[in-house]
Amino acid sequence: MTLVIVLIACLAGALLALLFKLGSFERKFSITSLSLFLALAPGWTFIWLLGRAPQVIATGVGGSQLEWSFAWLPSLGLNLSFYLDGLSLLFGLLISGIGVLILVYTGYYFKGDASAWRFLAYLLLFMAAMLGLVLAGDTITLFIFWEATSITSFLLVAYKYKDESARQGAFRALLITGGGGIALLAGLLLVQSIAGSSQWRVILNSGALIRGNDLYPLALALIAFGAFTKSAQAPAHIWLPGAMSAPTPASAFLHSATMVKAGIYLLARFNPALGNTDLWFWMLSLVGMLTMLTGAYLGLKQNDLKALLAYSTISQLGVMVMLIGQDTEIAFKALVVGILAHALYKSALFMVAGIIDHETGTRDLRQLGGIWRAMPATFSIALVGALSMAGLPPLFGFLAKETLLATVTHPSVPIVWDWIFTLAVVTAGALLLAQSGLLVAGAFLGKRPEGLSAHEAPAPMWLAPAVPAVASLLISALPEPASIAGLLASAAASAFGAKVKVSLALWTGLTVPLLLSIVAVSLGSLIFYFRNRVRNRLMSILPDFTFNRAYQGLLSGVDRAAYLVTRTQHGRLRSYLSVMISALGLLLLFLGRIPVVAPFIQAPRLDLSGELAVLRLFSLLLAVAAALATILLHRDLFAILALSASGLSIAMLLILEPAPDVAMVQIIVDLLLVVILVLALTRIPREQRDRARYYTFHQGGLSLARDIILAAGAGIVMTAVTYQALTSRPRQSILTPYYFENALPLTGAKDVVGAIVADFRGFDTMIEISVFAMAGIGVYTLLRYASRKAGDRDERSPAPAGQALKSLGIGGLNTSPFIRSVASAVLPLALVISATHLLLGHMQPGDGFTAGVIASLAVAFWYVIFGYDVTRQRLRWFKSPYLTGAGLLLALLNASVPLLLAQPIFSPLDYGAMLGISLPAGMKLTSALVFELAIAISVVGGVSAILDALGHPKDDDVDAIRHLQEIPPGE
């Protein structure tokens, strides 16, 4: 039989609840009958698990017993696997057994409220998650269900989401338990990587390996963090009282038997693998003890029935954690007895609290009292539950406490700790007894306040809590129920890792535990007797330990930290860049391992022999000076010219290298850049430019100093890097000789650079022209639509041919006839030069790119001299989409032609020779030529898009001007 079937049963139940809503069954069936029907799911689970019990108990320690796994991501070692041993069986039975009662109870609690189907669905989902958690066969499956319980319990706690406190409480619970879950994941992954498997079977048997690993403390801390948050250990206990805003059935289920016990389950489960170390002992014992005392003490201060029960739960959870910390047989016996006893009486008491609330309308102890006559059945149940909680005979709780008291001696720790533990346990026991008294006396006994109406709940509603109450009476009253003892022994053995003997005899003679118990009972009775005085005087001195301020402080601290960091994000480009550059500098210093000063100590001698060296020095100095001028000159136009000068000096360097091709590209690109920048500048209103200049050049001395230091630092680091590169790089280039040798024979090119561009790296070049075309289209898109406001959708068509247009230059200025005639002559001249660049691309410096830019430059000149309209009218062919598309397609086509001839793509072809066209000497109609032409066309296309967009005179950016007026003026 597969274990997963129990999950499916609960999920099916949740689905049924949804169907109830979707199918509009609420008219035919009441929510009560739905709830009773759904109780079949956990009921069946309970019986199914019970049926497996004999087999599990018989198997004994160390082996499971029932496994089932489903390959989820096998290569990642991810399986959904399930595993049933004594421990999971105990928890599974508790969850499903109490689940049945809760569902029955819920049906009456929400009687007549058809919208409660949602609650039932959540409840069943939670049940499925919880069952999955305890039945999980590996750590990952456990984690998945662990988080599922956090989420589903969030849904339950937040069920009354209109209530602000419910929202707060739910969020807090989710944040703490969900967050703890994530820490748990890290711990589980660590354990998995140490043990080499995520299966419990393996992990539980590699305890020595795990404990011996260096990472053991980290793994333990992470796992314990997860477990502590889930099981509300101090100081993470603060979410549990807040979660009491959940409807009572949820509280009774989640906070007595199930969710809070998940942490206990986890620790108990991990005990064989992680336990039995000093760290484990101290961490669990101290946290548990602290929690036990905190809960016991705070519970006594409460007036709200549910809050009182919540704190007593916290106290009991502390006890359990403390017990797991101790590696003695008796401790694990106490643990399993405690778990069962607590689950029974606490679920009964929670349901009782719900009944009281339901029937009287309040659960405040100050407004309750004397209702035992009106609610005899409820009162009896409460009495039994409270006596068990108080640990009085003949109830099961007494047994739990006796066993607990027997655990307080430890062989391996200093004797003083034995005393401290004893003292703590006795004190907590006394306080717990006082709490039970407070609960019963406050709610049921004493004088009934006026106006408090009370009547007995319907029978099924009180029958639900009656079952666990009676059970806790019977288990201890009946002589040695062997089957339950066997079940508990099996669970304890799974957790302890060795056989544990469990006997459930109530009377074991006059022992030390019994004496301690008597002390605790007397002390508790004393506190109860003086409860008013104790609560008024003693308790008001001590703090509440709700840690609200700490929790809020932590959250707001995180918030504040976040805001603080956000302030570095203020939108100023200058500082964004500063951060990037600083990071760069640090990174390079770290990686370079070069003292920055090194290049300057062993600086190379300045060798100025020969004219070329002098020229080089000159152009270098010029480049630096011009670069400096670009940032120092205030007028933007001058800065552009200085930038251009800097670029041209670089070109000069390149010529001296000699690298004429590269130099030529540098020169024409530089020129084109100036033209485009100037055109762009004319489109920006003067006022805006002035304002920009003001903001650029007026900055405080501090920020100026910072910028200078940063720039200098970055410059020095880069210089050092470059120097290093120059002096220590491998001298021999692999590529250059290859190109030199093969350019002519393979491609017929004398110009090696041309051959590289058009032939050797045709692939790159193809992409490059795409990039260029892309940039053109991009600029065109952005600028064209800027001028085209809403409703204005017409294409910008040139004026019809023949219409006389007044020729106005850039910025609407008149141009002289002389310069106009020069411009007219420049264009054809430029086209001729372009053509020679194309034709001789393979023989001499220059290529398709330079050809395209030269042609574009001439057109740009026209835009400046003649203005937009005339240029467009005369140069109708100068249209971006045509040219770009044509260029790219021609290039692709040309590259693909060789394929038709069964030759590789981009392979050089001589079309002229193939077609038998005779050309003048030195000219060849090759595929490279066509490619160069395609490049030229697409370059012209790209530039035309930019020029067309920039040159248009009407494009005043209205929004930009409006926005400008909103900026506070400078001087």
Add this chain to the structure above:
Amino acid sequence: MNVQDLYAISPLIVLVTWATLLILVDVYIIRDRNGGTPILAALGLLVAMGFAIAQTGQQYTAFNGMAVVDGFAIFLQVLFLGSGLVGIALAYNYLQRMGIERSEYYILLLYSISGMMLMAIAADLIVVFLALELLSIPLYVLAGFGRPKVEPEEAALKYFLLGAFAGGFVVYGIALAFGATATTSLAGIVQAVNAGSANLTLLSIGAALILIGLGFKVAAVPFHMWTPDVYQGAPSAVTAFMSVGAKAGGFAALLRVFVSALPELAADLSPVLWVLAALTMILGNVVAIAQGNIKRLLAYSSIAHAGYILMALVVFGNTQVSSDAVAAALFYLVAYAVTSFGAWAVVIALEKAEQKGLALDDYAGLGRKYPGLAAAMAVFMLSFTGVPPTLGFVGKLYLFRTVLEGGFIWLAVIGVLTSLVSAYYYLRIVVIMYMRDGDPQVHAEPWLRLTAGVTAVATVVLSLYAGPLFAWASQAVLKLF
């Protein structure tokens, strides 16, 4: 060079040609902008995707080692093309609603994707750079697509200026790498390093510069500062595409360059990457808490997720783990992409003109009024946090495990703890949606609803049935031959 070369870049050729033709078709045939262009663009993506998928299982280099076809390239190409489809679906109604419907959007999108695809197959640093530019330039324009409004303009300008700067770093880095090894081909670099002829210091400086440039693209701290400003200013559909596509493109390059060419430099570069990853996770998650605007919140969340993926890169020197790390990174990228697109679909459904409808408070009451949309958003937030059963959980699990196996315990711990921090702001959105009363206005057009629905279902179903996706990612091992 032969037909195989052409075959290697066939998806790319198809896409570029398609986009180029689409310019002409759009201008001369589809004049009235009745939605033909987006459909044609989507068709082009599908055709290209067909070509990409047809190459499954093949491994070879093309163009003299400039391009490489392997599982990694195919996986990423399909991812890019898929994100393009979502990018179109998200924009279809959104652009109209915002009054910025221009068919160039789809063309630029196609070009940008072709840049990303080129990045996936690049086996040469020059090609890497070209791909980076081809990827970025359309994105610069798209970021400013909301022109003439001021915010998109600012976004575009910032993105462009800083992006150009970052591009400069990459070029400089390539130049230094060339100086160190006398080659730009990745395989050549490996050879040079193995032969001992490379200057390793110079190479690692070059690699660091490339790292900065690409770190900018993936928004790694401290090169992340543009992200929130640009994400907020750009039209949401563009932001959605950018937050997935550009990031994935950047990671494609980082993984390709570092894992396949530079494992010898791990001793130097792993600590750097470690610090970057940790900073990115911490800062992204912490600052996200303070955000009241959903776009800015998602921007920081995207920064944080970049940090998680960077974790995979930290182990790149460990050849035993690195193939797992690549698979983990790819898996996480898919998880992030699916989740992120879904979240953006919801954001776009709620956004109104003039940057309205973007505050977290605008999500109040979504759970009541639009339960489907809210449920989808809740799924995305859980997936971002890494809660099962979602893709985000499987992705994080795989990543953390790989990092642990690589021996970077503390990095994994930082990753887990920052996930914990992230729960705070992701869950807050869920709480706002379900637990506060409000009257959200939603424009849930069919395509948006479809995107949100499909991604939400995929987020859950693919996590439960992750086998095939996982197997596919595991095949995507980097090979240089």
